[in-house]
Amino acid sequence: MRFDILTIFPEMFREVLGCSILGIAQEKGAVSYHLHDIREYTGDKHRRVDDRPYGGGPGMVMMPGPVVRAVEAVEAADETPSLQVLLTPQGRTFDQEMAAELAQTRRIMLICGRYEGFDERIRLALGAEEVSIGDYVLSGGELPAMVIIDAVVRLQKDVLGHPDSALQDSFGVEGCLDFPQYTRPPEFRGMRVPDVLLSGNHQKIAEWRAKQAKLRTISRRSDMLEASR
Ligand code: 9D3
Numbered sequence: 239m240r241f242d243i244l245t246i247f248p249e250m251f252r253e254v255l256g257c258s259i260l261g262i263a264q265e266k267g268a269v270s271y272h273l274h275d276i277r278e279y280t281g282d283k284h285r286r287v288d289d290r291p292y293g294g295g296p297g298m299v300m301m302p303g304p305v306v307r308a309v310e311a312v313e314a315a316d317e318t319p320s321l322q323v324l325l326t327p328q329g330r331t332f333d334q335e336m337a338a339e340l341a342q343t344r345r346i347m348l349i350c351g352r353y354e355g356f357d358e359r360i361r362l363a364l365g366a367e368e369v370s371i372g373d374y375v376l377s378g379g380e381l382p383a384m385v386i387i388d389a390v391v392r393l394q395k396d397v398l399g400h401p402d403s404a405l406q407d408s409f410g411v412e413g414c415l416d417f418p419q420y421t422r423p424p425e426f427r428g429m430r431v432p433d434v435l436l437s438g439n440h441q442k443i444a445e446w447r448a449k450q451a452k453l454r455t456i457s458r459r460s461d462m463l464e465a466s467r
Contacts (some may be wrong), residue, residue: 239268239269239270239278239341239343239344239345239346239391239394240270240272240273240316240317240320240344240345240346240426241270241271241345241346241347241348241387242271242272242274242312242315242318242346242347242348243271243272243273243274243344243347243348243383243384244274244276244305244308244312244347244348244349244350244386244422245274245275245276245308245350246275246276246277246287246350246352246386247350247352247378247380248273248275249275250380250384250457251271251273251383251426251460252273252330252381252443254378254384255271255384255387255414257309258465259391259392259397259398260387260388260391263391263394263397263398266396266397268394268395268396269359269391269394270393270395272315274308274312275290275310276305277304278302279303279304279305279307279311279384280303280304280309281304282449286301286304287300287305288300288306288352288353289301290464291354295388296354296355297354298353298354299351299352299353299354299355299356299357299359300351300352300355300356301356301357302310302356302357302359302363303450305349305351305356305357305360306360306363306364307360307388308413309322309349309364309366310345313346313347313458316345318345319345320345320346320347320369321340321343321346321347322347322349322364322365322367322387323346323347323348323349323366323367323368323369324349324351324356324366324367324368325348325350325351325366325368325370325371325379325383326347326351326355326356326368326369326370326378326379327355327375328368328370329360329367329368329369329370330367330368330369330370330374331369331370331371331372331373332370332382332385332386332389334389336369336387337389337390337393338393340390340396341390341393346390347366348378348379348383348386348387349364349366349376349379350378350380350382350383351356351379352377352378352379353378361455362396364442369382369386370382370417371385371386372405399451411447411448411451411452413453413455413462413463413465413466414451414455414457414461414462415451415454415455415458416451416454417446417447417448417450417451417454418450418454420435424436427430432446435444
């Protein structure tokens with residue numbers, strides 16, 4: 239799977255994409271990341287990508303020329319057509335279902351904006367899907383793009399050591415929050431690991447975990463149970 243990332247801050251991505259699961263996935267050849275600086279597609283000596291909004295108001299707006307030229311040039315860099323994603327606060331909210339859909343895609347282009355937003359003609363010129371990662375205000379689309387990449391890459395086959403959802407299924411706690419986890423030592427500051435986890439009785443352990451997961455979900459996230467009905 240190929241990711242093309244269009245941004246005026248490619249350096250924000252290098253460390254994140256090189257570490258841990260995202261780095262290992264690229265080393266294994268499961269995915270590739272291609273960073274593109276939108277500033278390379280400007281036409282003036284100041285390499286401007288933003289300008290003041292027509293009609294007035296605070297802040298700056300991403301100019302259509304550099305963004306649209308960047309998208310077109312990058313699209314043509316590989317024969318596989320890409321699913322173009324425009325990161326904006328007005329987009330459809332990203333969730334695990336969208337991550338699973340995107341994980342089936344061969345090529346994804348993530349277009350990151352800064353400032354107050356994109357000139358409306360960028361939306362009209364591109365056939366991009368608009369995606370937000372939630373209802374809070376960030377400074378640009380770069381962190382949202384990294385969130386999406388992380389959620390999608392870990393769903394690729396051969397990236398995680400184990401198939402995560404299959405593991406969950408076997409505990410019968412799909413659609414629930416995680417059960418409480420413990421590791422060594424068996425006692426920490428007077429707090430003991432529950433006896434059942436030390437018992438070696440796998441049937442009892444599975445039952446305890448399923449019960450804990452359901453109790454947690456009811457008390458903290460009852461909306462998740464409503465949604466799955
Ligand atoms: C909604 C706030 N806008 C009106 C005052 C101004 C504005 C603030 C910050 C417009 C864009 C941005 C930059 N944010 C993103 O580019 C962004 C984002 C986000 O802020 N929250 C969640 N998901 C996303 S995806 C892209």
